[in-house]
Amino acid sequence: MNFGKQLRRIRRFLRDPVGNIWTRALLLNLFNDAQREIQIKTRYLEDLQIIRVPPLYHCAYLHDWEWPYLPSSQSQFYQALRYHPQGDYVVCHRWETQFDNSGDASDEGVHFTQPWEAFTGVIPGEQVKIRFPSNFHTAKLMAYDKEPIEFTDKKQLQAYDSSYLNRVGTTFAYYREDMLDNSFIPYPLPTSINWNDLVESAVSPDFVYSHSWESTYLSGVGEQFTVYDSTDLIDYVFTWELDYTGQDEAGHGMWLFEAQFTVDGMIVHVSGDTTSSGFGTIVQRTGSLLSSEKGMAVDVVEADDNFLLIYDVLPTDIRVDNDESDFPNFLQKYIEYGVLSRAYRVNNDGNIKSLAEYWEYRHNYGIEILKKYMTKKFQSRDYRMTTRQTPAFRTKKQPRLPSAYPAVG
Amino acid sequence: MSINTIETHVLEMIGESTTPDVFTDTDTGMEPIRDSINDAIEEITMLTGSYKLQYHLPLVQDQGFYRLRLTNGSIGWITDVFQVNRKYPLSQTDEWKLSNDNPRWMVNSGDPVDYFQIGKDVLCIAPRPSGTSDVLEVTMVVIPERYSSGTDRIKLRDAFKWAAVHYAVSEFWASRGDAFSAMDHYKKYLELLGIQTLYQSSAERVPYYKTAKQ
Numbered sequence: 001m002n003f004g005k006q007l008r009r010i011r012r013f014l015r016d017p018v019g020n021i022w023t024r025a026l027l028l029n030l031f032n033d034a035q036r037e038i039q040i041k042t043r044y045l046e047d048l049q050i051i052r053v054p055p056l057y058h059c060a061y062l063h064d065w066e067w068p069y070l071p072s073s074q075s076q077f078y079q080a081l082r083y084h085p086q087g088d089y090v091v092c093h094r095w096e097t098q099f100d101n102s103g104d105a106s107d108e109g110v111h112f113t114q115p116w117e118a119f120t121g122v123i124p125g126e127q128v129k130i131r132f133p134s135n136f137h138t139a140k141l142m143a144y145d146k147e148p149i150e151f152t153d154k155k156q157l158q159a160y161d162s163s164y165l166n167r168v169g170t171t172f173a174y175y176r177e178d179m180l181d182n183s184f185i186p187y188p189l190p191t192s193i194n195w196n197d198l199v200e201s202a203v204s205p206d207f208v209y210s211h212s213w214e215s216t217y218l219s220g221v222g223e224q225f226t227v228y229d230s231t232d233l234i235d236y237v238f239t240w241e242l243d244y245t246g247q248d249e250a251g252h253g254m255w256l257f258e259a260q261f262t263v264d265g266m267i268v269h270v271s272g273d274t275t276s277s278g279f280g281t282i283v284q285r286t287g288s289l290l291s292s293e294k295g296m297a298v299d300v301v302e303a304d305d306n307f308l309l310i311y312d313v314l315p316t317d318i319r320v321d322n323d324e325s326d327f328p329n330f331l332q333k334y335i336e337y338g339v340l341s342r343a344y345r346v347n348n349d350g351n352i353k354s355l356a357e358y359w360e361y362r363h364n365y366g367i368e369i370l371k372k373y374m375t376k377k378f379q380s381r382d383y384r385m386t387t388r389q390t391p392a393f394r395t396k397k398q399p400r401l402p403s404a405y406p407a408v409g
Numbered sequence: 410m411s412i413n414t415i416e417t418h419v420l421e422m423i424g425e426s427t428t429p430d431v432f433t434d435t436d437t438g439m440e441p442i443r444d445s446i447n448d449a450i451e452e453i454t455m456l457t458g459s460y461k462l463q464y465h466l467p468l469v470q471d472q473g474f475y476r477l478r479l480t481n482g483s484i485g486w487i488t489d490v491f492q493v494n495r496k497y498p499l500s501q502t503d504e505w506k507l508s509n510d511n512p513r514w515m516v517n518s519g520d521p522v523d524y525f526q527i528g529k530d531v532l533c534i535a536p537r538p539s540g541t542s543d544v545l546e547v548t549m550v551v552i553p554e555r556y557s558s559g560t561d562r563i564k565l566r567d568a569f570k571w572a573a574v575h576y577a578v579s580e581f582w583a584s585r586g587d588a589f590s591a592m593d594h595y596k597k598y599l600e601l602l603g604i605q606t607l608y609q610s611s612a613e614r615v616p617y618y619k620t621a622k623q
Contacts, residue, residue, distance in 0.1 A: 009444065012441065012584055013580070013583055013584050015584065015585075015586060044529075045528060045529070046527055046528040047527070047528050047531075048474060048527050048528070048531055048533075140504060141504040141505070141508065143515060146513070146515035146516045147512055147513060147515065147516065148508040148512050308515070310504055310527055313528070328483045328529055328552070329451075329483060329555070330451040330452075330454075330455065330483055330552040333448045333451075352586070352588075354588035354589065355583065355586065355588045357588065358583060358588040358591050358592050358595075359583070361592070361595075362595070366452075369452060369455060369456060370455075372456065373455050373456070373485075373486075376458060376485075376486050376550075377486040377487075377526060378501065379486070379488065380487065380488055380489060380501040381500075381501045381502070382500065382501075
């Protein structure tokens with residue numbers, strides 16, 4: 001159910017079908033507020049993603065003032081090098097901040113404007129930040145190369161390893177610089193980098209074409225970026241073009257390797273790709289024998305030499321009517337109740353306390369139901385109560401005598 | 410076009426049964442009532458787990474994570490996972506226990522022994538399967554697909570029919586601005602739901618504690 005339909009439901013309960021009292025913008029903000037509240041209180045949404053090494057960013061910037069000018073159609077920006085607040089300039093090396101003095105502060109390693117440069121065999125001289133997914137809230141499990149790694153903090157690393165910035169090897173821990181920056185820093189920096197997943201195509205095509213007959217007029221190696229439908233005798237890009245009933249979850253690029261990139265650069269959807277062995281990113285397979293069974297999922301990007309993350313999700317804010325909440329359909333009504341309770345409390349002509357209380361009651365009850373529902377997800381677990389310092393299994397079932405019982409002479 | 414019995418009861422209680430003029434006997438006319446009844450069915454299923462499906466998941470070699478997609482309905486929670494060929498149930502666990510017991514649980518492969526659910530639709534099994542020749546039978550509570558026509562099957566136990574009616578009537582009064590009546594019917598819904606005295610799967614069983622003494 002998209003936001004447009006939910007908005008109609010909300011307006012019906014507000015008795016304001018055309019928005020004379022509550023504007024769309026107000027209700028949209030209340031909606032985003034309400035769905036975030038539900039997630040924070042219940043932690044219902046969680047997800048699993050593979051984070052690629054090296055990380056990919058759309059572009060890098062140096063100063064904060066650059067931020068508003070960055071392309072709004074893209075979202076992954078990397079603040080490169082080191083900002084020096086006193087001088088309001090950016091430096092590569094620490095000794096540059098001694099500009100008016102001797103400039104004798106030591107520095108180490110190389111500096112870069114894109115994190116992937118740190119993985120090209122050089123010794124990095126600064127933290128290499130790797131982005132969490134855009135909807136990341138809290139980590140539940142982080143693994144590198146299929147083995148769990150632990151969270152640590154920078155102070156501890158500095159105390160035990162003075163060369164923590166330059167340390168490379170097999171990553172066994174990670175830390176975060178701050179919460180605002182949605183990224184983490186692996187320690188030590190991994191050295192086993194798999195560059196092969198960047199380009200899937202075995203040969204570099206000389207041209208791309210949409211219809212097979214086009215290739216006969218061109219020389220060289222061609223690559224068809226459309227899919228031929230033998231039933232309807234058409235070439236299409238997205239599967240929803242075949243019938244207007246479904247959405248294609250797979251991206252189609254003009255070049256094969258483009259199909260591997262999505263917005264986050266982490267989860268990769270490839271239609272009709274062959275199964276690769278691995279334990280990482282999940283995609284829904286389409287266009288093969290397995291795909292005919294809905295629900296089949298295969299890994300395409302391997303967890304080998306990458307990070308695997310299980311995490312609590314922060315619901316994505318809704319912006320337009322076609323957006324859908326991250327919550328499944330059967331939970332979206334509780335968001336609506338939250339919107340209604342808030343809307344009836346807004347200080348405008350629609351302020352009605354009794355209705356605000358009614359919908360608040362429904363909203364709160366919904367959250368309680370959801371909490372109860374979350375516990376049911378663990379109903380299949382076998383729990384066993386134990387006392388402290390007691391072995392997991394007691395093999396002898398004999399009665400115990402009290403310790404003060406006199407010893408037999 | 411026809412309306413089902415729950416919708417009929419709702420129309421009766423809001424005085425629309427004899428000459429309906431607000432909620433006409435069409436899919437569009439009945440949409441508000443159906444929305445409310447669908448909401449009630451979803452909520453009751455969430456609370457009671459009254460509707461289950463079995464999902465057969467063919468294993469893929471070396472694949473540990475599977476995203477489950479249902480054609481109709483949404484996944485509630487997984488209650489049992491059974492390995493078909495070797496005939497044994499998998500144990501429910503979580504990522505912390507697996508990491509604590511064996512940090513290489515994502516590396517090792519073999520016959521799956523444990524499982525856990527991630528989020529709304531991801532199933533993780535460990536160790537990851539060493540072959541593709543087996544199938545897991547996953548039993549799960551399913552939140553039923555919303556019905557849209559008067560002839561669609563209503564996946565609601567008869568005992569909860571009147572609870573759903575009061576739920577819809579409550580929302581009707583709320584949409585008319587009458588919070589008092591709305592709350593009144595909502596309390597009726599909660600009473601009729603009878604969470605404390607649900608039909609047990611085996612009411613004759615009396616739970617009791619006992620010691621391990623012989």
